[in-house]
Amino acid sequence: MLRAATSALALMVTALSVAAPVRARSLLDYVGQCVPFARAASGIQIFGDAWTWWSQAEGRYARGHVPRPGAVIVFARTSRLPLGHVAVVSRVVEKRVVMLTHANWSRQNGERGHAEQDVTLYDVSDRNDWSDVKVWFRDNEGLGGSTYPVNGFIYGGTPARELTGVAPDYVGALIDAYVPDTKGR
Structure with missing residues (x-):
């Protein structure tokens, strides 16, 4: 009898889970590494550590040194970023300032891994070529x-619809880039 009741309950739970609508989670609810996030946010299908994306893209995807919305920026491997980092350009604000959407950079609620939308990225390279940011x-x-x-x-790739916010803070991005000491530090 217990076995029959357990089987019936399992069937009901299965039926309810199949009938219930499945809510798609927001890309911005993501918590994890930058690589799977960048792949989902950009539509660019490259796998492996972030620093390997640049060489893996050769011959498969166009590459360059000009930011465009939906493009993946590939950070080089360094002692501070031993696996590199990848992020997706969400908006171009002006020649040396863009906004990124990425994961696993800043801490939120004391932990890394969270997605962040429309984050300021500033080109500080000597030749204005986005080689240092x-x-x-x-x-x-x-x-x-x-x-x-x-x-x-x-x-x-084909960027996700949530790549950028409805009202990104262009002024804030410009202030962050060109007046970095506005917080009294």
């Missing part, structure tokens, strides 16, 4: 103090 860092509410080398941008 600074990234907005939630922990200090401004551009981080570190400069990161970049390999370039990978183009060609």
Whole structure:
């Protein structure tokens, strides 16, 4: 009798789970590594550590040094980023300032891995070629103090609809980039 009741209950749970609508989670609810997030956000189907994306894209996707919405920016491997980092350009604000949507950069609620939308990225390279950048860092509410080398941008995926917000803060992004010491540090 117990076995029959358990089987009936299992069938009801299965029927309810099949009949119930499945809610798609928001891309921005993501918590994890930057690589799967960038793949989902950009539509670019490359796998492996972030620093390997640049060479893997050769011959498969267009590459370059000009930011475009939906492009994946590939951060080089360094001692601070031993696996590199990938992020997706959500908006181009002006020649040296873009907004990124990425995961696993700043801490939120004391932990890394969360997605962040429309984060300021500033080109600080001597030749204005996006080879060195600074990234907005939630922990200090401004551009981080570190400069990161970049390999370039990978183009060609189909970006997610949640890549950018409805009303991104262009003015804030420009202030973050060009007036980095506005917080009294």
